[in-house]
Structures are given as structure tokens and as C-alpha cells.
Amino acid sequence: MAPPRPSNPVEYNEFMKKLAAYHEKRGTLLDPTPKVAGKSIDLLQLFNYVVAEGGYDKISGIKLAWRKVAADWGFPANNIAPPAFSLKSVFYKNLAAYEISTIHGKEPPPKEILEDVTAKGTGLMSRTLENYRPAGRESGALGNENSDISGDDGTPARERNESEEVLGSGGRVTRGLRQAPPQRILFQPETGSSRVTRNVSATSHAPSPQHNSHQYHQQQQPRGASTTNNPSSNMENMSLAVANYEPRPHHPLTLRPIVTPGNNPAEFARRQKFLNDAAAGKPLPSKQSGIMLPGKYFDGPNIYVRCLQALRSGIFSEQNYALHHLVKISMERGDKYRFEGFPGLAEALVEKVMEVASLFFKVNWQVAYTEEEMMSGPYMLNGIDGTPDILLRMAKHAKLYVDDNIYTAEFADKMLQINEAALTLRNMVMLEDNALYVSDLAPLRDLLSIVLNLPVVDSVVELKHYALDIAEQITKYLHFDETDPLYISLLAQLQSDDRGAILTSLRAISRISMQLEENNLLKGVPATAIQNIIDWTLLNDEDLAHACLDFLYQYTAVVDNVDFLLANVQVEPLVNQLVRLLAYGARHAEREYALTRDGRVPAPQRIAPLPRDLLPQLIKLDEPERSSQWLRCLFEEDPEESITQIALWQAYQACFTPTVSETGHALLPAADFIKNVSTTFGDKAAAQVQPGVVQKFIIKGIRMRSAPVGLNGEEALGCKWKIKENSPELCREYFMSPEEVHKHILKAHLGGVEKENGQWENKFGRQYTCLWTGCTRFKTAPATTLLQMANHIKVHLPPKPVGRKGVDDGPPPMKKLKPSYIVSAPRQAFSYQVTATDDRQDAAGIPLSAVLVLRNLARNLSKTEAEEAALKSEGGVSWVDRLFKPVEQRLFEVMTHNKSLTLYMTDLLSAIKDA
Structure with a gap:
């Protein structure tokens, strides 16, 4: 079979709509996202696959074909049977009838013999109420069940032969078990009398199939090992004994725990007291056998039911x-x-909290259901249905005087119970199931x-917050x-001075109808409340x-x-504040972009x-470490360059040959030195033969450094002093510190003489000119002293690095250096703003809410009556221009510089333009 092909999203959505309509018309249940072994099944993909293979009946008619389908679906082959049957069941329940109707153009069987039964068997298009007999456990059969996880219709039942029908020992045929072979009876010579027994005839045979079961069971069972000298008769009698054998029923053991101080300390103490009293000769209490005393052997209801009944009892201590x-x-x-698990609990809690009204008003509210x-x-x-005039009813009742400074004990106890009941309600509705349950409870709204x-x-501050x-x-x-x-009560909280009450009220009002199809129009909001909301946006x-x-x-x-x-x-x-909030929490960021490629x-x-x-x-090091460090100082990796082996070997010899007599460290042989090059630079440098008219032996993958580096990777400082005043040739000496470069210039180029104490002789009567590349100092008026020139030379040298506190000055640690031959491309930096974003890097937070409010205003201003009146008046200016023209430049700036708000700002500006 061909592997399944993924579905097109557009085709999948269209197919699922048709399939859902078909199941709704048929009156069956559709599972749009079935799963098999944790893997989601694409119904369109499965439908196309099965139809391409000939349909459900054809695949089910082939033994183990569904296992091959499951294998193509990617299920592991070591346990393919369960997912195969599950995949078959998914097609059977969701797609089988649809296939018969749409592909084959026939009327599918009723759901009573299709979707309502298992997916065992085949022949769906020929299945009717008359010819269909449910298989396996559905029909009550015990001898021909198909495995639920086989992935096919099971192994066909083996035909019974006549001996199985007669003997009964092999009469029960189960799937997957072979018929037991006849028992072998060893030959035993007759040692007793040849007279047959009284109850069994010498010519007795097994009853024929025509004998009924009553006559069959009336026969006496043979006693002893053998009843006749005929082995076949013995075998028949043994088969009868095996067939009629019934195991002795097992009675469950009654286990009673031993009373110990660990599992039942009270009973153990009681028994110990009984034994001590008996030993002391005290009279023992009379036994009341057979009488269950009140309160014994019954634990009572669980804590949940106990709390529910205690709350509904009305008894103060129980509550x-x-x-x-x-x-x-x-x-x-x-x-x-x-709540749905404890009917009446929500109502009891509501009635308990409702008692608070009697503490402040002359009223005792009660809930009526008839x-x-x-x-x-x-x-x-x-x-x-709730009480729509509850506010008017409350206004009619007189208020009670309550001293808010000193409470009576009775008042405090009642408020404690009321707050606990409200807190219980508040905690439970945090679960979505409970919130949905009590949303239909009309007394809760009252x-x-x-x-x-x-x-x-x-x-009542605490109680109001719970509400x-x-x-x-x-x-x-x-x-x-x-x-x-x-709704009116929630809007009234917007006039409160309590920040928590205002915040929770706004959230509650904003969530109205969130899970319903009806839109929340927010009608009847007072102008004072709206003005308060606008003012609150100014707060930090x-x-x-x-x-x-x-x-x-x-x-x-x-509108x-x-x-x-x-x-x-x-x-x-409001518009000005919303525009300012577009940059709430914004941070500036910069990003550089290369204008060209690196050179x-x-x-x-x-x-x-x-x-x-x-x-x-380097001289102090032993080989081959010395040659490796020398190579790293003067060469670097470059896959596009190469150097001849002879030039490399000659440079190595020229550097270290003069030091052999002083140190005693001999040079590496040429062959070992060339091998060490590959060892130093790895696989990137290899000895090769360059073809041509004259073959060259080269090292491919390295190049000469423009400036040497030290052992720790720091770049050496080169002397840029000209050899002659008008010559472009420079001094090619390198040093690892600025002090050495300074000393070299004074001594080699200016002819200075260093004293034993490290100071220099300050010569007079000579003119000194600075020949450092690019320097024009002392060109027209040369320096007259060496000290004057020495101070000037320090300008061309980098400052001495300052070590960190507690750390000795020294070279930086070795690090991976950027190739010195790479010239970074010119780059340009762009600055932009970044505001709050979510996990998908989409705009979020206050800036997003602000731009959405502005977009609503831009879209709806042109539809209002105030806009029509403004346009009809003489010299009138539209509300869109009046509100957005002063801030239009700022809106374009936000769209340009704030990447997360760009799409929303584009929609806003388009709405302003179209208004």
C-alpha cells in the first residue's frame, strides 16, 4: 500500500463541513479529531487512503490488511495490533457510512447495525437487519470471539468434527487454541477377575449424538483405573470424566486485622483494660451479643456531605x-x-450570604422557587428567573443603625460566617466548571x-470584594x-474610592458576554463614569x-x-493620552546592517x-612546541592561500639556527617540521604538490600574518618610522610592548644612548624631525633636544594597559582571534523602539490596547450623528480631522519606529484616511 499523503487545509475544511452535515442528518456522533495511540488522525487523509485501496469492505476482507494500514500510518511494528483495530474503528464510526453514500452511491445500513456496534466483520454494503448477527461479545457467544485488538476480523472458527461433537472434551473451541489430542493410556495387564462391573457394561460406548444430554449425564462414572480390558473403552471413559469435570468452587477467605496499638489504639487499650480488670477480679460488663449499639460500626458520611448537611441545618454551631x-x-x-457533585451546596451558600441584608436593613430575604x-x-x-426590581425593593426598606466602630459579639459572629460563605463561593467559582454552573443560578445574581x-x-468591605x-x-x-x-450595581462601583473595587468592577464589566454570541453593547454607562475612566489612564x-x-x-x-x-x-x-500610551514602556534599540560584504x-x-x-x-621552549608557537605567531589559517615549504623551512632555520649553540635545542628535521605544520593548524593546513611546469611543494591553508602576534594572541606593535625622510619604506621591526618600541626608536633611529640607570642622554645641538608615518610635527621647526622628541614619540604609541585590581598586569588570555586579513564591511546603525510583545512576538500590553481604541474611534467617528452635524454646520470641521490631524505626525513616527505596532498603526492610518 502507498503511504498516506497529507491533506490540503482548504480541502480538509470543506470535507469536514460536509462530513459534519452528513452525520447530523444521519443522527450519529462525529469525532472530528480522533486520536490513535496519542497520534491525531486526519479524517480526509484516512478517507482518501482507504478509498484509493478499494474501500472499507475490500480492506477488511483481506486478512491483516488493517495492520498494513497502521504500518503505513507510522505506528510501531512491534505492537501493531491495537492501533490497527483503533484505526479501523475510527474509519468505521466516522467514514464508513459516508463512503457507502458518496463513493458507492448506495444507502448505508441503519446506525443500529453500523455505528452502534463494533467494527468487527466486513460486508457493510450487504448488511441488513435480517442477515446481520453481531459477532463476539455483542451476540453473547463465548466460543468464537474476535480479538478487539487484532486489526482484522480474527481467525475463522475451525469446523468441528464429529468426534468433537460427541466427546465434549474438545467441544469448547476457543480462538487461537488447538484441539487437545486424545489422552494416552498405557497398557496394563488384567490382574483381577474378568467379570465386568455391575454398573458399567463391557460393551459400553460413548453416547451417540442422538442421545439427549439428560441421558448422557445419567450414566454412572467409572471407578478405578480401568473397567474393561478394552483400551478404547478406557479412553472413552476417561474422556467422559474429563468432559464432566467441574472444579470445586473457591470460597474467599475472611481476613480480619489483628488489633495492635498501631492500627487500632482505642480497641487495643479497651481489651488491655478488660484483661487487667479480669486479672484483678473486678466484675466484667455484661455482653450484649447481637445488638449494635448507637454510634458503633458506622463511620457516617464523608466530610463533604457532612459540611453540606451541617450548612443546611440552620444550627449556628453546625454552620x-x-x-x-x-x-x-x-x-x-x-x-x-x-458544585454539580453536591446538589444544594451553591444554594445553601447563597442563602447564608444573603443573611447580611438583615444586619443592615429591616428585611429578611428568602428565595422562593414556586x-x-x-x-x-x-x-x-x-x-x-431572578428579581428584576431588587434595587427598588431594597430602597423601600428602612436601614438599621450599625456602629462601625464597635460591633456586638452576635454581629461579629454572623459577619464571620457570612464572609466565610462568600469566600467559599469565591474560591469555588475560580474553577471554570463551577463558574458556568452558578451563572444560571438566579439567586446568586440577586x-x-x-x-x-x-x-x-x-x-462589609471584605464581603464586597468577594462579591x-x-x-x-x-x-x-x-x-x-x-x-x-x-449591571447597574457594577457601574456604581466606578464611583468608588477603592482601587480594588474599581479594578475588579472594570474587569467584570469588560468580560460581560465574552463566552456568548450576544455582543456587550455597554449601554447606559454614565458620563461621570466615562470621565473617571479617562482620568485614570493618566495615572502611573x-x-x-x-x-x-x-x-x-x-x-x-x-457607534x-x-x-x-x-x-x-x-x-x-483622550486621544492625546492614547497617543502617548503608544510608547508606554518603550525601550530604544539599535541594529547595525552591513552595507557590503567583508573584504x-x-x-x-x-x-x-x-x-x-x-x-x-620561544627559545626556552622544546621542540616541537617551539616550532608550533613560532608558526602561530607568524602565520594564520586561510583556506584560499598557501606558502611554499622551502620558504617556510628557511624562515624557521633563519630564526632559530643562531640559538642552537646557546640553548642546545636542535632544530626539527625538515620532514618533521612539515608534519608539525599540519599538527599545529589541524586539517585546514596540508602539504600538497602544486602542478605546473615546475612542481612546487606547498602548504595549503595558511598565510603569512601582516603583523605577528604573541603567545597569548595579542598583536605586536610595528615601528612605522621611515628609513629615510623622503622614502616610503618603513622600519619592519615589531615589539610586544609600547616601551620596547619607544626604546627602539630612540636608539636605532635617533641615535640615543641609554645609561646604566635606564635613563637617556639628553643631547643638544642637533635637530630632530619626526619621521613617523603621517606625522607633520617638527617639519618646519625641528626639535633641538632628544627629550623633546622622546616625549613626542609617546603620542604615536598606545598607552600601557592597566591591570585590574588584585590582578597582576600581563598579557591577556589566549583567545580565538578574528582573521587579520578580513576587512569589516561598512555598517549603518538603525534605531527603533520596542514595546511589550507576547510569546509570538506580536504586540501586547498597554500600547496594543491604546492603538485598538484609536482604531475604533477612527472607524466609527464618521458614522455618528455628531459627525453629520459638524459637517452640516457652517465652516464645520469633521471630528476625524479635529482629533487626529494634530497627532498625525506622531502616529507616522510610531508606525515607522515601532516594529511591533507597525501593522496596527497601518490599519489606524488607513481608517483615518478612509473616514
């Missing part, structure tokens, strides 16, 4: 116990503690409205109109600015809201001389 444990459970086990209860009094809340409209006192946290989690599953009590508070911009983004997406904004709020300061310096024509102050260091 203390329940709320204490519920807070702990919701905090530690919140990821597994779900029409009769709802009509029973003004204190009843609608537990089915409760949040009640709590958010409690008096502004310190005792806002709950609202933040559930508003994404709710849709509000502008008259909804909870990142979290608050995020929440305000999220609100403004959703608010400005509606009517933008119209309201233009009529009631000054929008120019190469031509190789020198001759080998540079070894620095004089470096030669003593």
Missing part, C-alpha cells in the same frame, strides 16, 4: 463547623470540588446586587441590558490602565457609544620578522 471546613476545602481542593411562595410576601425573591448596594462601612471577584468570573457567561440590577498604574483601556476598547466599538462620548466628554485629551587584504609578500622581545620566550 460554624461546616463553613470552617468548606473554606479550607475550597482553597486546597478547589480544582476537584464541583409561584405560591413568590406571592406570599414582599421578602420573597424569584429563585427561577445576592451580588444586594451585597454591592450595602452601606459604605468598613465591616466583585465572583462577578468577574461569571459575567462572561451572562448577558445584561442597561436595566439589569447587577499599569493594572488600572489595562482595565480602563479594555473597557474603552469595547465601549468605542459601538452609539462613540456618539455619546462626543456629546458628553472631551475627547481631545580581504592581499597576503604579504614576505614573512614578518619575529618581535625581538618575543624571541627569548
Whole structure:
């Protein structure tokens, strides 16, 4: 079979739409993203593959064909059977009926005999309700089951022969097991009487197939090893014994733990006391055998049910116990503690928190779930649909005087229970399943409205924050109109002085209808609240600015809201602030770009001389280390250059031959020296023969350095003093330190004389001219003293490197040097701004929110009534020009310099242009 080919994304999406519509019409369930052994299966890819091979029936009709399909799909061959059957089941459940309808143009079998049964068997196009008999465990058969992981339809059942039908010992044929051979009975000579037994006839045979099972079982079983001298009769009787054998049933053992101080200390202590009392002669308590005393042998409900029942009991002490444990459970086990597993828990917590109203108002709210209860009094809340006039009802009830400085013990205890119940609700709705569950709970919405409209006192601050946290989690599953009590209560929090309440309220309002198809239009927001939000964006508070911009983004997406904004709020300061926020947290970065490619310096024509102050260091080394260090000082790797072996060998000899008599270190032979070149530079340098009219023996892969380097990689300083005043030829001496270069110029070029104390004789009466390359000093007025020239020469030399504190001055450590012959290309630096980005390097944070709000304004300003009125007025200026013309230059700057916002700024400027 050919390996599967990947699906085209466009074809895949079209195919999945048709397949989903087909399953919906057929009334079956489609699994769009099935997985087999952890690997996702592309249904279009699988469909095309099976159809190309002839279809489901053809593949299923070939033994082990599905295993070959699984192998082509990349499943390991060492355990191919399970994924083969799973792959077959995926096609069977999702694509088999679709193949029959679309490819073969036939009516597929009903789902009762197709999708509702397993994928065993084949012949789908010929399967009907009359001829189909489920195979294996589906039909209750025990003797011809096909393996669920075989990848095919199993091994066909072996035909029974007549002996198997008769004897019964081989009557049970199982898949994969061979028939047991007949038992061998060794020949035993007859030692007793030849008289046959009373119960068994000498000519008894196994019952024929016509005998019924009752007659078959009525026969007496033979006793002893043999009943006749006929071996065949003995074999038949033995087969009967084996066929009728039934194993003795096993009874489970009853295990009782031994009472020890470790596993049951209380019972162990009780028994010890009983034994001690018996030894002391004390009267023993009477035994009540058969009577289970109350409270014994029953552990009671688990802690979850116990807390639920205690909370619903109404008993103050029990509720203390329940709320204490519920807070702990919701905090530690919140990821597994779900409301749907404990019916009534959410309602009980809501009713408990609702008791807070009776502490501040003359009211005792109760939740009613029937029409009769709802009509029973003004204190009843609608537990089915909610109470739309809850705020009006609260306003009608008189407030109670509560001293916010001193609380009574009863008030403090009740508030503690109420806060614990609210905290439990808050912790549990942090789980998405619980938030979705309670979003349909109408009393909870009434409760949040009640709590958010409690008096502004310190005792309810904690409770209000819990209520806002709950609202933040559930508003994404709710849709509000502008008259909804909870929506009005959340908007009222925007007038608060509490930063936490404002921040959570903004988040809750911005999340309204997030998980629903209905759009949140944010109708009825007061102008004072909008002005507060605009003012809060001026604060240096990142979290608050995020929440305000999220609100403004959703608010400005509606044309009517933008119209309201233009009529009631000054929008120019808002636009200016949003433009400033485009650079929030921006940092400047630079990046260099090469204008051309790096260049190469031509190789020198001759080998540079070894620095004089470096030669003593090399002389001390033994071979071949000395030659290796010499090579690194004067040569470097270059795959495009080469040097003749004779020139290299002669330079080596010229450098170290004069030192042989002084040091006693002999030179390497020529052959060993050439080998050492490859050892020093690795495989990049190799001895070769250059073909031509005259063959040359060269070393390919190295070149002469323009300037030698030291043992640690530091570059030597060359003397750039001209040999003659009008000659371009320079002194070719190199030194490892500026002091040595200075000393060399004074002595070799200026004729200075160094004293024994290291000082120089300051000569007079002679004119000194600086012949350093490019220097024009002392050209017209030469120096008259050597001291004057010596001070001037230091200008051309680099300063002496200063060692770090605590570190001795010395050469830097050896490092990988950049090839000296590479000339870096000219580069140009570009500066740009970088603002916050996400993991995908896309814009994020406050700058992104700011540009999205600006884009909403640019798109919707031209659609407002205020824009039409401005254009109709005499000399009127459109709102788009009024708001964006003053900042247009800044917007182009942000688009140019901020890479992460470029796409969004382009959309904004396009919207401004099209408005």
C-alpha cells in the first residue's frame, strides 16, 4: 500500500463541513479529531487512503490488511495490533457510512447495525437487519470471539468434527487454541477377575449424538483405573470424566486485622483494660451479643456531605463547623470540588450570604422557587428567573443603625460566617466548571446586587470584594441590558474610592458576554463614569490602565457609544493620552546592517620578522612546541592561500639556527617540521604538490600574518618610522610592548644612548624631525633636544594597559582571534523602539490596547450623528480631522519606529484616511 499523503487545509475544511452535515442528518456522533495511540488522525487523509485501496469492505476482507494500514500510518511494528483495530474503528464510526453514500452511491445500513456496534466483520454494503448477527461479545457467544485488538476480523472458527461433537472434551473451541489430542493410556495387564462391573457394561460406548444430554449425564462414572480390558473403552471413559469435570468452587477467605496499638489504639487499650480488670477480679460488663449499639460500626458520611448537611441545618454551631471546613476545602481542593457533585451546596451558600441584608436593613430575604411562595410576601425573591426590581425593593426598606466602630459579639459572629460563605463561593467559582454552573443560578445574581448596594462601612468591605471577584468570573457567561440590577450595581462601583473595587468592577464589566454570541453593547454607562475612566489612564498604574483601556476598547466599538462620548466628554485629551500610551514602556534599540560584504587584504609578500622581545620566550621552549608557537605567531589559517615549504623551512632555520649553540635545542628535521605544520593548524593546513611546469611543494591553508602576534594572541606593535625622510619604506621591526618600541626608536633611529640607570642622554645641538608615518610635527621647526622628541614619540604609541585590581598586569588570555586579513564591511546603525510583545512576538500590553481604541474611534467617528452635524454646520470641521490631524505626525513616527505596532498603526492610518 502507498503511504498516506497529507491533506490540503482548504480541502480538509470543506470535507469536514460536509462530513459534519452528513452525520447530523444521519443522527450519529462525529469525532472530528480522533486520536490513535496519542497520534491525531486526519479524517480526509484516512478517507482518501482507504478509498484509493478499494474501500472499507475490500480492506477488511483481506486478512491483516488493517495492520498494513497502521504500518503505513507510522505506528510501531512491534505492537501493531491495537492501533490497527483503533484505526479501523475510527474509519468505521466516522467514514464508513459516508463512503457507502458518496463513493458507492448506495444507502448505508441503519446506525443500529453500523455505528452502534463494533467494527468487527466486513460486508457493510450487504448488511441488513435480517442477515446481520453481531459477532463476539455483542451476540453473547463465548466460543468464537474476535480479538478487539487484532486489526482484522480474527481467525475463522475451525469446523468441528464429529468426534468433537460427541466427546465434549474438545467441544469448547476457543480462538487461537488447538484441539487437545486424545489422552494416552498405557497398557496394563488384567490382574483381577474378568467379570465386568455391575454398573458399567463391557460393551459400553460413548453416547451417540442422538442421545439427549439428560441421558448422557445419567450414566454412572467409572471407578478405578480401568473397567474393561478394552483400551478404547478406557479412553472413552476417561474422556467422559474429563468432559464432566467441574472444579470445586473457591470460597474467599475472611481476613480480619489483628488489633495492635498501631492500627487500632482505642480497641487495643479497651481489651488491655478488660484483661487487667479480669486479672484483678473486678466484675466484667455484661455482653450484649447481637445488638449494635448507637454510634458503633458506622463511620457516617464523608466530610463533604457532612459540611453540606451541617450548612443546611440552620444550627449556628453546625454552620460554624461546616463553613470552617468548606473554606479550607475550597482553597486546597478547589480544582476537584464541583458544585454539580453536591446538589444544594451553591444554594445553601447563597442563602447564608444573603443573611447580611438583615444586619443592615429591616428585611429578611428568602428565595422562593414556586409561584405560591413568590406571592406570599414582599421578602420573597424569584429563585427561577431572578428579581428584576431588587434595587427598588431594597430602597423601600428602612436601614438599621450599625456602629462601625464597635460591633456586638452576635454581629461579629454572623459577619464571620457570612464572609466565610462568600469566600467559599469565591474560591469555588475560580474553577471554570463551577463558574458556568452558578451563572444560571438566579439567586446568586440577586445576592451580588444586594451585597454591592450595602452601606459604605468598613465591616462589609471584605464581603464586597468577594462579591466583585465572583462577578468577574461569571459575567462572561451572562448577558445584561442597561436595566439589569447587577449591571447597574457594577457601574456604581466606578464611583468608588477603592482601587480594588474599581479594578475588579472594570474587569467584570469588560468580560460581560465574552463566552456568548450576544455582543456587550455597554449601554447606559454614565458620563461621570466615562470621565473617571479617562482620568485614570493618566495615572502611573499599569493594572488600572489595562482595565480602563479594555473597557474603552469595547465601549468605542459601538457607534452609539462613540456618539455619546462626543456629546458628553472631551475627547481631545483622550486621544492625546492614547497617543502617548503608544510608547508606554518603550525601550530604544539599535541594529547595525552591513552595507557590503567583508573584504580581504592581499597576503604579504614576505614573512614578518619575529618581535625581538618575543624571541627569548620561544627559545626556552622544546621542540616541537617551539616550532608550533613560532608558526602561530607568524602565520594564520586561510583556506584560499598557501606558502611554499622551502620558504617556510628557511624562515624557521633563519630564526632559530643562531640559538642552537646557546640553548642546545636542535632544530626539527625538515620532514618533521612539515608534519608539525599540519599538527599545529589541524586539517585546514596540508602539504600538497602544486602542478605546473615546475612542481612546487606547498602548504595549503595558511598565510603569512601582516603583523605577528604573541603567545597569548595579542598583536605586536610595528615601528612605522621611515628609513629615510623622503622614502616610503618603513622600519619592519615589531615589539610586544609600547616601551620596547619607544626604546627602539630612540636608539636605532635617533641615535640615543641609554645609561646604566635606564635613563637617556639628553643631547643638544642637533635637530630632530619626526619621521613617523603621517606625522607633520617638527617639519618646519625641528626639535633641538632628544627629550623633546622622546616625549613626542609617546603620542604615536598606545598607552600601557592597566591591570585590574588584585590582578597582576600581563598579557591577556589566549583567545580565538578574528582573521587579520578580513576587512569589516561598512555598517549603518538603525534605531527603533520596542514595546511589550507576547510569546509570538506580536504586540501586547498597554500600547496594543491604546492603538485598538484609536482604531475604533477612527472607524466609527464618521458614522455618528455628531459627525453629520459638524459637517452640516457652517465652516464645520469633521471630528476625524479635529482629533487626529494634530497627532498625525506622531502616529507616522510610531508606525515607522515601532516594529511591533507597525501593522496596527497601518490599519489606524488607513481608517483615518478612509473616514
